[in-house]
Amino acid sequence: MATLNLRSTLDELCQRYGPSGYEEEVADYCRPLLEAACDKVWRDAVGNLIGFIKGRSKDPRDSVRIFAHMDEIALMIKRIEEDGLIRLDPLGGIYPNLLGGGPVEILGRHQHQAGVLGSGSVHVSDKSSAAYEIQYSMGNKAMDWSHTHVFTGLSREELYRKGIRAGTRVVIPRHRRAFTDLGDYWAGYFFDNRAAIATLLVLVHQFKEEKQQPFTDLYVVLTSEEEVGAHGAKFAARQLPATLTLGLDVGPAEKEYSIDFTACPIIVYRDEEALYDRKVADYFLDVAARIPMHAQTASLSSYRSDVSHAKSSGRSPFSGLICIPTRNTHSYEIIHRDAIPNTVRLLSEFLLEDTHSLLQQFCPTPAPTADRSK
Numbered sequence: 001m002a003t004l005n006l007r008s009t010l011d012e013l014c015q016r017y018g019p020s021g022y023e024e025e026v027a028d029y030c031r032p033l034l035e036a037a038c039d040k041v042w043r044d045a046v047g048n049l050i051g052f053i054k055g056r057s058k059d060p061r062d063s064v065r066i067f068a069h070m071d072e073i074a075l076m077i078k079r080i081e082e083d084g085l086i087r088l089d090p091l092g093g094i095y096p097n098l099l100g101g102g103p104v105e106i107l108g109r110h111q112h113q114a115g116v117l118g119s120g121s122v123h124v125s126d127k128s129s130a131a132y133e134i135q136y137s138m139g140n141k142a143m144d145w146s147h148t149h150v151f152t153g154l155s156r157e158e159l160y161r162k163g164i165r166a167g168t169r170v171v172i173p174r175h176r177r178a179f180t181d182l183g184d185y186w187a188g189y190f191f192d193n194r195a196a197i198a199t200l201l202v203l204v205h206q207f208k209e210e211k212q213q214p215f216t217d218l219y220v221v222l223t224s225e226e227e228v229g230a231h232g233a234k235f236a237a238r239q240l241p242a243t244l245t246l247g248l249d250v251g252p253a254e255k256e257y258s259i260d261f262t263a264c265p266i267i268v269y270r271d272e273e274a275l276y277d278r279k280v281a282d283y284f285l286d287v288a289a290r291i292p293m294h295a296q297t298a299s300l301s302s303y304r305s306d307v308s309h310a311k312s313s314g315r316s317p318f319s320g321l322i323c324i325p326t327r328n329t330h331s332y333e334i335i336h337r338d339a340i341p342n343t344v345r346l347l348s349e350f351l352l353e354d355t356h357s358l359l360q361q362f363c364p365t366p367a368p369t370a371d372r373s374k
């Protein structure tokens with residue numbers, strides 16, 4: 001089996017459209033790559049793509065699931081005006097000031113359609129609403145999606161005929177998704193969370209090539225709808241048997257969290273939604289020290305993951321989160337080119353080690369049932 005080329009795999013992943021609830025393109029790309037390296041691959045009822053690899057341990061409680069989301073931040077049509085201008089709502093944490101104006105692609109039910117996102121002309125007086133307001137009268141308010149529209153050159157009726165109406169998804173078109181190489185860094189749209197998916201694809205291919213078998217049973221779960229509430233992860237956490245749930249995502253390389261913008265993976269102890277298990281995070285730090293590899297730690301605010309959502313809804317008691325240090329999250333993102341290889345190494349070491357004694361701590365004896373014999 002040919003080695004997966006990391007750069008081209010990530011590039012291909014970022015080219016795929018994957019607004020929340022519309023992850024088919026990403027799943028279709030990943031499926032054969034998982035099938036080449038996993039014992040079993042399937043898609044569940046909510047659209048998660050799952051790869052299973054049997055572990056060396058004979059104890060079925062030695063099992064781990066790793067979540068990385070397939071979806072990307074995008075837009076949804078709120079309404080189409082009589083003159084054909086399209087009004088939008090965000091689908092996930094997407095902001096007009098970070099995206100900027102420019103070409104978009106409308107994923108019509110019958111036909112895709114190019115459009116241009118904008119706010120009108122800047123050369124206007126207070127007789128024009130949105131553009132004037134953005135420039136001169138916003139005070140300390142941020143611009144929002146109500147100041148924007150998409151122009152297609154088509155009438156409302158022509159758009160309807162293409163299956164474009166309220167509820168249709170709008171994404172950044174492929175030609176805007178090109179990678180930028182910046183020496184030691186890569187930049188592009190949707191490293192959140194295609195960088196994590198690339199990490200997992202490289203990881204399972206490496207296991208296959210090197211004939212390595214993880215210690216635990218391993219479920220690689222490429223999830224749906226993370227950006228709008230982690231619904232795929234919540235479902236998978238309820239359906240799949242696993243003692244420990246790990247998440248893999250991008251993390252903000254910001255001084256606020258003392259996270260350096262380097263290639264060193266981030267081990268997260270908490271985010272806004274939930275605490276990650278202290279013993280799991282500590283264990284990952286020890287694994288990094290044994291490699292040896294420098295790992296960073298973080299307590300994040302204004303951040304949620306598949307795993308913290310699953311934990312806070314009672315579906316995933318034992319959990320951890322590893323992040324890839326990223327600048328400009330939810331915009332044109334930048335990572336260090338060695339960040340993914342380092343994350344592969346950290347996860348690989350963890351998954352190959354005998355983690356039975358760690359996982360046993362997460363298998364408490366069941367609650368007693370009432371004794372009805374007396």
Ligand SMILES: [Zn+2]
Nearest residue numbers: 192193249250
């Ligand atoms: Zn993410």
